[in-house]
Amino acid sequence: MSAPTLEDRLDLHSLRRRIDSALEHYLSVKALAAQADHLPSVPVEVIRNFVFVGGKRIRPLMCVLGWHAARGQDETGPVIRAAASLELFHVFALIHDDVMDHSDTRRGHPTVHRTLAALRASDTFGQSAAILLGDMALAYSQEMLNTAGLSAGQLTAALPVVDAMRIEVINGQYMDLDSSKELTDDLQRALVVIRYKTAKYTVEHPLRLGVALAGTTPAVQAALSAYALPLGDAFQLRDDLLGVFGDPKTTGKPALDDLREGKRTALLALALRHADPDQRATLRRLVGDRDLKEEQAKTIRTILIETGARARTEELIDTQYRAALRALDRAPLPPCVLDVLHELAHTLTERTR
Amino acid sequence: MSAPTLEDRLDLHSLRRRIDSALEHYLSVKALAAQADHLPSVPVEVIRNFVFVGGKRIRPLMCVLGWHAARGQDETGPVIRAAASLELFHVFALIHDDVMDHSDTRRGHPTVHRTLAALRASDTFGQSAAILLGDMALAYSQEMLNTAGLSAGQLTAALPVVDAMRIEVINGQYMDLDSSKELTDDLQRALVVIRYKTAKYTVEHPLRLGVALAGTTPAVQAALSAYALPLGDAFQLRDDLLGVFGDPKTTGKPALDDLREGKRTALLALALRHADPDQRATLRRLVGDRDLKEEQAKTIRTILIETGARARTEELIDTQYRAALRALDRAPLPPCVLDVLHELAHTLTERTR
Structure with a gap:
């Protein structure tokens, strides 16, 4: 049997399977250790x-692709495990995010704090236990990286990337939380939050981690960042649209959560900017109402459409998507890596869930 | 000017100052970076x-002492910085702990979630922001360790110790939270929780980290663990006593928090075990009452005294304190390190705050 070539491996399904089996192995060992x-x-x-009810494994995939981009050869077991550790970090971020947003469902299932609350018929227990489980997922993610089997040189290169990723995404989350109580038309601020909370976290840092594991090549890194940042923006803008217009059956999240929570999105900033005084007053009254009903959500959606905010957000997505692809035109990367990066750009911006 | 000798340095005040100045330096750089x-x-x-309003720096001190124990020479800047990173981890643990316990004060000042709630006159904001700030402190602690200037060998030795410490303390916290709703006389369980939540976390792992940084010597490690575990038990047992009988002016924590929260301590398990049916019923009724008044707390304190639970806890502290000191009798450590470990054992078990 001949060794599989890079071309054979760069099939996203098979990569996802390898990432999942690394996660399954790590978590099985933890489960056995807990028992012992x-x-x-x-x-x-x-x-x-929670890991296995869903998830697209975007961050681990990006990390493996960063490796392929810089090294142009098959990824190794340690690289897969290091990449997979990013999924455990993401689990940490989602668990705490859902506690903060009081969300009931995620990935089409009860959120972790709801699951834990049900175990003991206590919301207080659910919330506290979910804070701890988020902390645990973060500790696991670091341990999985540290024990991935990387060389000392790889680990030394990886740690600063992971440190920066963590601190930046938490800063992004804080900025998001700290957005003014009042809805504003401050599109610029919404876009800065997206940069930190999503673009760097979801696309740029995972790619950088892969490049760091391969041995940094500045030209590859620059090309990947030029692809990552606009793509990450577009991904979050699509997420914001899905949060308001998406079908809960495919998003796995309730249709009203973002509006009830009053998320300060670029979509809403655009609506505020182009709304007439009546529409502006209606948005200010309804967005962030914890008891928002579907009827009122419809009113908001109509305003988002009538002000052109939805269409403008689609345009922004398109602009950023094209910017990401243009960055690939000039990128010194193996053709099969370019193909997969194109495919992912499409998936992340046109996705329905 | 001649270099200071180990004897000169093994003054806890001066060690604390070096640890604090490492923390101040790290956090100043983060503040400047945030601004930039x-x-x-x-x-x-x-x-x-929060770091500088108080804190005894127990864990960083233990880490530096672990280094001294194994290496028998002056600690270096990287060792101080690695040790200090444990304080940021502790800040993470305290911030999340206070959110989970709904505590209003810590170290004599408002807790982090109360401080943040005041900033925006919103309890919801305070709680969510404190979850994020705890996460941030954890991310900082890892970054401070990674950038301490350790050699690749030291870092490789340090990471598994820190990973184990994190996962064990979070497990300990979870066990604590998950204790049965009903008060029980299960002393054994209370002692297991103490082992994970405090003894390993506060004393054993920090000492182990110092030894790992020095280059592990199994005999030293074994001697230090034999000292660490009973001392850590005694430290937590003292904390439990202070949580009920301590003076808030010196503990910095409100006098009723532990009782209102219904913390399942060894002290309470001992009281339940030796209580008559009336006393047992009174404890079950009052402990965990969120609206507990000082008058009712007095009733509980009386029962803790009358059942002998307080005296038995003092005996347990004494037994564990003596076990810790006995471990030092046989320990192959430099005399000046032994002196300081004796001093710390005394401070941690007799402390009033």
Whole structure:
């Protein structure tokens, strides 16, 4: 049997399978260790269930692609495990995010704090336990990276990337939370938050991690960043649209959460900017109402359409998507890597979930 | 000017100063970076204030002592910085702990979530922002360790210790949270929780980290663990006593928090075990009552005294304190290190705050 070539491997389905089996292996070992040490089984089991009910593995995939881009050869087991550790970091971010947003469902299932609340019929327990399980997922993600089997040189190169990723995404989350109570038309601020909260976190840093593991090549890194940042923007803008206009059956998230929470999105900033005084007053009254009904959500959606905010957001997505693809035109990357990066750009911006 | 000798340095005040100046330096650089990058200043400022309003720096001190024990020579800057990173981890743990316990004060000042709630006159904001600031402190602690200037060998030795410490303390916290709703006389369980939540976290792992940085010597490690675990138990048992009988002016924590929260301590397990049916019923009724008044707390304190639970806890502290000291009798450590470990054992078990 001949060794598979890079071309054979650069099939996203097979990469996802390898990432998932690394996660499954790491979490099984943790579950066994908990049993052996008489530690509680709930944290690792709930984290494992959450990992495997869904998730697109975007960040691990980007990391492996960063490796391929810089090295142009098959990824190794340690690279797959290091990449997969990003999914556990993402699990941490989602668990805490859902606690902060009081969300009931995620990936079409109850959120972790809801699951834990049900275990003990106590919302207080659910919330506290979910804070701890988020913390645990973060600790797991660091341990999975540290024990991935990387060389000392690879680990030394990886740690600053992961450190920067963490601190930046938490800053982005904080900026998001700290957005003014009042809805504003401050599009610029919304776009800065997107940069930190999503673009760098979801696309740029994972690609950078892969490049760092391969041995940094500045030209490759620059090309990938030029692709990553606009693509990450477009991904979040699509997410914002889906949060308001998406079908809960395919998004896995309730249709009213973003509006009830009053998320300060670029979409809303655009609506505020182009709304007439009546529309502006209606948006200010309804967005962020914790008891918002579907009827009122319809009113908001109509305003988002009538002010052109929805169409303008689609345009922004398109502009950023094209910018990402243009960056690939000039990129010194193997053709099969370019193909997959094109495919992912399409998936992330046109996705329905 | 001649270089200071180990004897000169092994003054806890001067060690604490070096640890604090490492923390101050790291956090100042983060504050400047936030300013330069137009990132929010609140997370780093609130974390910095919290670090410097108090704290005994037990974990960093233990780490430096672990180094001295194994190496028998002056600690270096990288060792101080690695040790200090444990304090940022502790800040993470305290911030999340206070959110979960709904505590209003810590170290004699408003807790982080109360401080943040006041900034925006919103409890919801305070809670969410504190979850993020805890996450940030954890990310900082890892970055501070990674950038401490350790050699590749030291870092490789340090990471597994820190990984184990994190995962064990979060497991301990989860076990604590998951204790049965009903008060029980299960002393054994209370002691297991103490092991994970405090003894390993506060004493054993920090000492182990110092030994790992020095180049592991199994005999030293074994001696230090034999000292660390009973001392850590005694430290937590003292904390439990102070949580009920301590003076808020010196503990910095409100006198009723532990009782209102219904913390399942060894002290309460001992009381349940030796209570008559009336006392047992009274404890079950009052402990965990969120609206507990000082008058009712007095009733509980009386029962804790009358059942002998307080005296038995003092005995347990004494037993564990003596076990810790006995471990030092046989320990192959430099005399000046032994002196300081004796001093710390005394401070941690007799402390009033």
